[in-house]
Amino acid sequence: MSATNVNNWQVSGKGTFHxxxxxxxxxxFRRGSSYRVGVTPPWxxxxxxxxxxEYVTQADAMAAAVAGIDHVKSQEPxxxxxxxxxxxxxxxF
Numbered sequence: 419m420s421a422t423n424v425n426n427w428q429v430s431g432k433g434t435f436h437x438x439x440x441x442x443x444x445x446x447f448r449r450g451s452s453y454r455v456g457v458t459p460p461w462x463x464x465x466x467x468x469x470x471x472e473y474v475t476q477a478d479a480m481a482a483a484v485a486g487i488d489h490v491k492s493q494e495p496x497x498x499x500x501x502x503x504x505x506x507x508x509x510x511f
């Protein structure tokens with residue numbers, strides 16, 4: 419599934435476009451006449467990182483949200499992936 423394809427995004431009741439991509443929750447919402455983006459990292463699902471830029475089109479904002487994953491990955495806590503893998507290995511499910 420391509421996150422840059424608008425048809426793959428879901429729309430919340432408040433009109434926010436969102437999609438799960440590569441373990442990240444991406445959000446695009448309209449504010450006034452422009453669009454803004456947010457990316458929620460898998461290591462902190464209750465703390466989205468909101469972009470500061472505004473985009474003229476929804477498609478540009480969606481592409482920026484996908485591109486923003488690389489920026490957010492640079493903030494990943496050391497050892498997070500290993501800790502998560504260990505927890506999953508110990509899970510009975």
